Amino acid sequence: MGKTTGFLEYPRTENPYRDALERLRDFDDLHTAQPADARRCQAGRCMDCGVPFCQSDFGCPLHNLIPEWNDLRYQGQEKEALVRLLLTAPFPEFTGRVCPALCEKACNLADNGVTNRDNELYLIETAFSKGWIRPRIPAVRTGKKVAVVGSGPAGLAAADLLNQLGHAVTVIERADRPGGLLLYGIPNMKLPKEIIARRVRLMEAEGVTFLLNTSATPDLPDAYDAVLLCCGSRKPRPLHAEHMDADGIYFAVDYLTAATRGVLSKAAPGVTAQGKHVVVVGGGDTGNDCVGTALRQGCQSVLQLEMMPKAPESRPDGNPWPQWPRTLRTDYGQAEAIFLQGSDPRVYETTVKSIRVDAANRIIGLETVRLQKQPDGKLTPVPGTEQTLPCDLMLIAAGFIGCEEETLSRFSLSADARGRLLPKDGSHHLEGKLFSAGDMRNGQSLVVRALADGRNAAKEIHAFLL
Ligand SMILES: Cc1cc2nc3c(=O)[nH]c(=O)nc-3n(C[C@H](O)[C@H](O)[C@H](O)COP(=O)(O)OP(=O)(O)OC[C@H]3O[C@@H](n4cnc5c(N)ncnc54)[C@H](O)[C@@H]3O)c2cc1C
Ligand code: SF4
Numbered sequence: 515m516g517k518t519t520g521f522l523e524y525p526r527t528e529n530p531y532r533d534a535l536e537r538l539r540d541f542d543d544l545h546t547a548q549p550a551d552a553r554r555c556q557a558g559r560c561m562d563c564g565v566p567f568c569q570s571d572f573g574c575p576l577h578n579l580i581p582e583w584n585d586l587r588y589q590g591q592e593k594e595a596l597v598r599l600l601l602t603a604p605f606p607e608f609t610g611r612v613c614p615a616l617c618e619k620a621c622n623l624a625d626n627g628v629t630n631r632d633n634e635l636y637l638i639e640t641a642f643s644k645g646w647i648r649p650r651i652p653a654v655r656t657g658k659k660v661a662v663v664g665s666g667p668a669g670l671a672a673a674d675l676l677n678q679l680g681h682a683v684t685v686i687e688r689a690d691r692p693g694g695l696l697l698y699g700i701p702n703m704k705l706p707k708e709i710i711a712r713r714v715r716l717m718e719a720e721g722v723t724f725l726l727n728t729s730a731t732p733d734l735p736d737a738y739d740a741v742l743l744c745c746g747s748r749k750p751r752p753l754h755a756e757h758m759d760a761d762g763i764y765f766a767v768d769y770l771t772a773a774t775r776g777v778l779s780k781a782a783p784g785v786t787a788q789g790k791h792v793v794v795v796g797g798g799d800t801g802n803d804c805v806g807t808a809l810r811q812g813c814q815s816v817l818q819l820e821m822m823p824k825a826p827e828s829r830p831d832g833n834p835w836p837q838w839p840r841t842l843r844t845d846y847g848q849a850e851a852i853f854l855q856g857s858d859p860r861v862y863e864t865t866v867k868s869i870r871v872d873a874a875n876r877i878i879g880l881e882t883v884r885l886q887k888q889p890d891g892k893l894t895p896v897p898g899t900e901q902t903l904p905c906d907l908m909l910i911a912a913g914f915i916g917c918e919e920e921t922l923s924r925f926s927l928s929a930d931a932r933g934r935l936l937p938k939d940g941s942h943h944l945e946g947k948l949f950s951a952g953d954m955r956n957g958q959s960l961v962v963r964a965l966a967d968g969r970n971a972a973k974e975i976h977a978f979l980l
Contacts, residue, residue, distance in 0.1 A: 515581075516588025520558035521623055527556065529632045531846060534853040538809055541702040541777045544846055545611075553587070553636045560584035560628045568630060572836040573620035575966040576602045576609075580617060580630050587633060596641050599634055604671045604965055605713055607642070608696060610635025611705050613962050620836035642712070649719035656680040658979045661738040663687075663730040663921075666694020667961045668952025669744035670713070671968030672975075673722050679976050683722045684738070688729045694746060696961065698771040701803050703810070703846075707778060732924050735947040740975045743944075744968060745921045747953035749933060751912040753795060757869040762790075762877035766800045766911035773807045787813035791904040793880055794818040796911030797860055799845065804909045805859055806847030816851055817859050817903065821885055821893055824862045863893075867900060869908070880905045914958040932957055942971040949975055 517523070529545045531537065537544055548556075562581040569577050579598045586595035599606055613631055621627030641647050658681045662673045665687040677683045691697055693710040718724065734741045750765040752758070769785055776783030787808035794801045794808075797820025808816045825842040833840050844852070851859040863885045870879040884899035916933010925948060929935055934957050935950040942949045951971035952964040 515562035516560060516585045517558035520555065520588070521561055521626075521628075524555040524559050526559065526623075526626050526629060527552065528629050529635070534850050537703065538850055538854070541773075541810055543611075543706050544703045547636070547639070548632070550636070550640075553633060554590070556629045557584040557587035557633050559623070560588075561622060563622045565622075567620045567622055567836045568617035568628070570620060570836070572838075573617035574630075575616070575960075575963045576969075578602045578617070578630075578634070580628075583637065584628065584630070584633060587637060592637065592640055593646060596637050596646065599637055603634065604674050604969065605667070606634040606638035607709050607713065608667065608705065609962050609965070610638060611709070612696075612700055614838075614960065616838060616962070619838055624835045647716065649716060650678065651720060652678055652680045654680050655682065656979065658682065658739045659684070659737070660975060660979075661686055661730075661734050661741045662744060663734070663741065664694060664744035664746060664952070664954070665689075665692035665724065666744060666746055666952060666964060667696055668746075668954075668964040668968035668971075669694065669742070670717070671965040672742050672744060672951055672972040673968075674717060674720075675969050675972035676975060677717070677720055677722050679972070681739075681976070681979065685722060685724045686728050686730055686734075687724065687726050690727055692724055692726065694744075695767070698774055699767055699800075699803075700961075701770060701807050702774055702777045703806065704803070707774065730921060730924065732926075738947065739979055740947050740949060742942075742949045742951060742971055742975060743921070743925070743935065743954055744950070744952045744964075744971075745917055745954045747914045747916055747933065747956075747958045748918050749915050750910065751915050753866060753910050753912060755866055755869050757871045757875070757877070760869060760871045760875050760877045762906050763869070763908045763910070766794070766796070766804050766909050769909050770800075770803060770807060773811070783811070785907075787811040787816075787907050789814055790907040792816040792907045792909065793866075793903060793905040794859075794909045794911055795866060796820070796913065797822065797862070798911065798913070800913075801909075801911035802845040802847040804847070804911055805851055806845075808907070808909075809847065809850050809854060813907070815855065815904075817861055818848070818851075819864050819866065819882065820860055820862050821865050822862065823887070824860075863887075865893075865895075866908075867895065870902075877905055877908055879903060880908065914953075916957065917954045942967075942974045943978070949978075 568580045583595040583598040615631040618627035772784040792808045794804045867883040868881045883895040885893040
């Protein structure tokens with residue numbers, strides 16, 4: 515244990531956001547890093563618990579050795595701390611930026627949990643800046659070839675481990691750059707895209723081949739000893755209303771992809787919220803990213819419609835520690851909207867009733883209606899609560915309903931009722947040489963879960979090959 519009384523002496527402090535007025539002018543990193551001394555104190559808050567819930571199934575899906583590297587970090591043994599971190603965490607520079615940090619909510623300090631996410635980010639970024647991260651070239655090659663389809667976090671984590679285990683790995687990605695939703699999904703201010711490119715360069719130096727602008731073909735099992743499908747859960751949940759084909763209506767990921775392409779090319783994005791009244795349908799994290807992006811593009815106004823009631827401020831009954839708290843969270847985009855517009859952009863228990871278009875089939879407004887939860891749990895519209903909103907850009911962020919049919923049909927595979935390629939025996943092995951991992955196997959989830967699943971699939975493939 516780093517400092518016996520650390521958790522009593524040092525208040526919890528996270529890496530602060532940049533000032534809202536400043537950060538709204540660009541797509542640069544939201545956060546600023548705290549100085550090394552402050553981070554050391556934060557690591558010193560860890561109590562090295564006998565039963566570290568941070569590492570449990572309630573906490574980190576990678577089962578990171580959190581108390582060990584917090585202790586080493588506090589003792590000033592940063593290199594040793596990094597070694598312990600990298601034993602289980604393939605890409606701390608991603609999770610250190612985008613992970614919701616399940617471990618911090620499961621921490622025995624409960625609502626005052628140790629800032630593990632910022633601590634891991636400190637360790638990995640220190641390592642990169644001091645030149646400690648160098649290509650790890652496997653000493654022995656097995657002569658086996660593995661194709662990993664999809665370069666999101668699941669595919670990257672699997673490719674990384676399979677390569678380290680000595681197999682020749684080719685990542686096949688249909689997009690023009692690797693990263694999956696890390697790249698074209700999560701906005702640049704949450705995960706600057708150079709961070710992904712830096713990791714990909716490292717993996718290439720370690721021997722992983724990336725084939726971009728390439729879609730998976732059914733003959734892959736003929737050319738490789740194993741094929742791992744990590745194609746994500748990319749089918750968006752549609753909204754059923756008339757005029758859904760109108761100009762100005764986009765799925766969230768398409769809009770966010772266009773925004774990131776604009777940031778990367780330093781050109782105007784293909785779709786922009788500039789000067790528009792924006793309505794985001796869906797109150798979750800993806801919707802929040804749309805709000806933050808629309809504000810940076812200079813929208814005139816932004817609202818976020820949510821079907822569910824507002825979450826409570828404190829844990830509801832039946833949701834005790836160490837479970838993830840189902841409480842009200844105001845994320846960066848919503849906080850920025852409150853800062854600029856003076857009110858919360860979220861409108862609860864409300865959905866779209868109809869869409870209004872002009873003669874050229876462009877969206878000009880929405881009619882919304884309030885919803886009420888019935889005793890059977892169904893949400894039904896409340897007559898007489900209709901409202902008209904101006905809207906010239908509608909973004910649908912209503913979640914995802916499974917993997918895309920195109921990839922399934924290419925490999926003659928069928929998904930389960932929830933759109934997942936989840937083998938019945940709970941493994942990653944589908945049939946023959948085919949395996950699945952990440953959101954494609956488990957449904958829409960989190961980066962850290964995709965990383966953990968990719969690594970588990972890699973271990974299974976390794977056993978299969980040998
Ligand atoms: C807008 C948004 C923001 C998010 N923010 C966060 C966050 O802050 N924190 C967090 O933990 N999680 C977040 N998530 C969830 C997280 O991004 C996903 O759970 C995670 O990326 C899933 O990883 P994956 O590798 O399984 O799939 P994906 O990241 O979806 O990657 C799948 C890849 O497969 C490729 N592909 C698909 N089909 C083919 C094919 N036939 N041939 C070749 N390539 C193919 C795709 O192009 C893609 O690159 C967010 C999700 C979204 C949509
Ligand atoms: S539960 Fe919290 S205090 Fe205990 S070991 Fe884990 S991070 Fe440290």
